[in-house]
Amino acid sequence: MSDAAATLPVSADTDRRIDALLTKYPRRASALLPALYAVQEEHGWVSEDAMDYVAAKIGVSAAFVAGVVSFYTMYHRKPVGQHHIQVCRTLSCMLRGSRQVMGRLKERLGIDVGGVTPDGRFSIQYVECLGACDTAPCAQVNDEDVPHLDPAKVDAMLARLK
Amino acid sequence: MAYEKLLLKNVGRENSHTLDVSLKAGGYQALRKALSGMTPDALLEEVKASGLRGRGGAGFPTGMKWSFLPKTKDKPRYLCINADESEPGTFKDRLLIERDPHLVLEGIILSSFAIDCHTAFFYIRGEFQKGCRIFDQAIAEAYAKGFLGKNILGSGYDLDVLTYRGAGAYICGEETALLESLEGKRGLPRIKPPFPAIVGLYGCPTIINNVETLANVPFIVERGAAWYAGIGRPKNTGPKLFCLSGHVKNPGVFEAPLGIPFLELLNEHAGGMLHPDRPLKAAVPGGSSMKILPANRCDVLLDFDSLAAAGTMLGSAGGMVMDSSTCIVGALLNLAEFYEHESCGQCTPCREGTGWFTKILHRLETGHGRREDPDLLLDVARRVEGNTICPFGEAVAWPVQSYVTEFKSEFDDHVTKGACPFGGAAVQG
Numbered sequence: 398m399s400d401a402a403a404t405l406p407v408s409a410d411t412d413r414r415i416d417a418l419l420t421k422y423p424r425r426a427s428a429l430l431p432a433l434y435a436v437q438e439e440h441g442w443v444s445e446d447a448m449d450y451v452a453a454k455i456g457v458s459a460a461f462v463a464g465v466v467s468f469y470t471m472y473h474r475k476p477v478g479q480h481h482i483q484v485c486r487t488l489s490c491m492l493r494g495s496r497q498v499m500g501r502l503k504e505r506l507g508i509d510v511g512g513v514t515p516d517g518r519f520s521i522q523y524v525e526c527l528g529a530c531d532t533a534p535c536a537q538v539n540d541e542d543v544p545h546l547d548p549a550k551v552d553a554m555l556a557r558l559k
Numbered sequence: 560m561a562y563e564k565l566l567l568k569n570v571g572r573e574n575s576h577t578l579d580v581s582l583k584a585g586g587y588q589a590l591r592k593a594l595s596g597m598t599p600d601a602l603l604e605e606v607k608a609s610g611l612r613g614r615g616g617a618g619f620p621t622g623m624k625w626s627f628l629p630k631t632k633d634k635p636r637y638l639c640i641n642a643d644e645s646e647p648g649t650f651k652d653r654l655l656i657e658r659d660p661h662l663v664l665e666g667i668i669l670s671s672f673a674i675d676c677h678t679a680f681f682y683i684r685g686e687f688q689k690g691c692r693i694f695d696q697a698i699a700e701a702y703a704k705g706f707l708g709k710n711i712l713g714s715g716y717d718l719d720v721l722t723y724r725g726a727g728a729y730i731c732g733e734e735t736a737l738l739e740s741l742e743g744k745r746g747l748p749r750i751k752p753p754f755p756a757i758v759g760l761y762g763c764p765t766i767i768n769n770v771e772t773l774a775n776v777p778f779i780v781e782r783g784a785a786w787y788a789g790i791g792r793p794k795n796t797g798p799k800l801f802c803l804s805g806h807v808k809n810p811g812v813f814e815a816p817l818g819i820p821f822l823e824l825l826n827e828h829a830g831g832m833l834h835p836d837r838p839l840k841a842a843v844p845g846g847s848s849m850k851i852l853p854a855n856r857c858d859v860l861l862d863f864d865s866l867a868a869a870g871t872m873l874g875s876a877g878g879m880v881m882d883s884s885t886c887i888v889g890a891l892l893n894l895a896e897f898y899e900h901e902s903c904g905q906c907t908p909c910r911e912g913t914g915w916f917t918k919i920l921h922r923l924e925t926g927h928g929r930r931e932d933p934d935l936l937l938d939v940a941r942r943v944e945g946n947t948i949c950p951f952g953e954a955v956a957w958p959v960q961s962y963v964t965e966f967k968s969e970f971d972d973h974v975t976k977g978a979c980p981f982g983g984a985a986v987q988g
Contacts, residue, residue, distance in 0.1 A: 421721070423678065424742065424743075424761055426742055426743040426744075427723070427742055429744075430724065430725075431723070431724065434726070457743075464745055468746065468903075469685070469726030469727045469728050469746075470726070471685045472727075486896075487647045487893065488647050488648065488805070488879055488893050489804040491985060492881065492885065523987070524686070525900060525901060526645060526646075526648070526897070527686055528652075528653050529650055529653065530802065530810060530879070531650055531802070540688040540689070541689075
């Protein structure tokens with residue numbers, strides 16, 4: 398990583414955050430998952446360039462990092478929408494109508510599950526049990542939990558996210 | 560006699576997640592008691608005597624687990640708190656983390672003291688962003704107050720607690736996968752033995768405990784093992800958080816002594832069935848991995864041993880209720896898709912078996928099932944169960960076996976009718 402500052406795929410601030418992570422845990426390798434989060438917080442996803450950069454920081458191969466990134470669902474390997482909407486699809490939410498919630502989202506946004514709207518504002522995805530079954534059917538929009546959805550509440554949610 | 564809430568005593572209070580509210584409600588009194596007079600061994604013995612069994616799913620005695628640590632102390636010992644709550648139907652740890660993090664933290668400090676650990680890791684599932692923010696804040700408050708860090712409350716005992724966020728992987732709730740993830744790797748379970756108490760995080764002796772398990776420890780310290788063991792039933796002691804979701808009127812987390820009847824939980828705590836004209840068809844008492852109980856066998860007590868005797872398990876106490884409108888084939892398809900998605904892929908029987916379950920159930924649910932399909936499901940389940948590195952194999956084989964066995968005629972109906980009698984709503988669009 399010579400000439401680093403000019404070619405870093407992340408900001409100097411993110412680079413410093415990752416440096417701090419390298420000594421936070423008893424072993425440097427443990428910094429990998431948090432470092433990937435730091436990259437994703439800046440860019441919204443984890444590119445191959447970013448993986449190469451993180452690999453060099455931690456001291457592991459780029460292939461190792463790619464293996465980790467692809468194992469966990471929360472690292473995005475391509476850009477997602479500004480509002481990334483994840484609808485819980487597992488049993489308690491299905492019993493309470495998650496299919497209808499997703500159906501409404503697809504209809505209103507004109508995209509399929511896994512898609513991003515052309516303006517980049519919304520993406521929709523199914524997610525496995527969010528551990529919030531008392532609020533079924535539920536979803537997450539970026540970091541925020543959205544409880545007790547139904548098609549009408551989907552409309553209200555989309556209006557709020559405009 | 561009215562039951563005194565313990566684990567949930569604070570969650571209804573305003574700002575229950577803050578240290579101020581916790582202290583006013585008697586928080587950290589147990590810590591003061593332990594650090595001013597108890598030895599680590601005495602604390603461990605107290606937990607053993609309480610009969611506390613792990614609340615994460617397996618129900619293993621907590622004190623016994625702690626006593627598996629080697630007597631020699633040439634390496635650091637770690638405590639990992641399993642906050643990777645991902646078993647479908649389970650949302651009790653989330654409640655504790657978000658609404659009473661200081662109770663959990665006090666339990667962590669006491670437990671770390673008991674096992675002579677000076678660095679504890681709070682591994683929280685990635686999707687619990689809110690919970691992680693709240694817990695980080697609780698940790699900061701505890702440091703500022705001298706409950707964490709060097710020389711806690713002047714006792715000479717040091718402890719650091721670090722949060723670590725998972726990134727979306729059910730398997731990381733399996734204790735050795737959790738350790739791999741904490742080491743910055745893919746979450747592939749390890750072969751046991753060696754058990755983590757001997758070779759755990761970074762090759763060091765490590766104890767992994769569930770969030771709710773540790774939230775019990777302050778009460779055991781404060782009021783004593785004998786008092787604690789008086790709650791619940793013999794060998795199934797203490798308060799328990801029960802989740803109930805699905806077709807119930809008031810889904811939620813309910814605290815009761817271990818051994819509460821399932822029907823009492825359903826009808827008195829969760830308000831009964833969602834629709835008065837749709838009776839109970841079946842329930843899963845312990846999270847999606849546990850065997851299903853048809854309505855006529857739901858008159859059971861909710862504790863480890865009673866449910867084992869009933870042919871299922873308490874698991875993580877993530878109860879899911881299905882009413883008469885539910886297609887059992889569709890419900891199982893939903894879970895099969897979950898397990899196929901979440902299989903780590905390391906063991907062939909699990910990786911391939913979960914795909915087969917989905918494929919067969921999908922064709923049954925869409926009206927293309929074959930007469931031999933129910934038997935084929937059972938055959939594949941037999942080949943998965945017991946043939947994998949971690950308990951994930953059982954976690955998927957058990958629901959398949961029990962749904963097919965208990966509701967065989969419904970599977971057959973899908974074949975003979977060439978369609979789902981319930982409309983096939985479970986097929987993912």
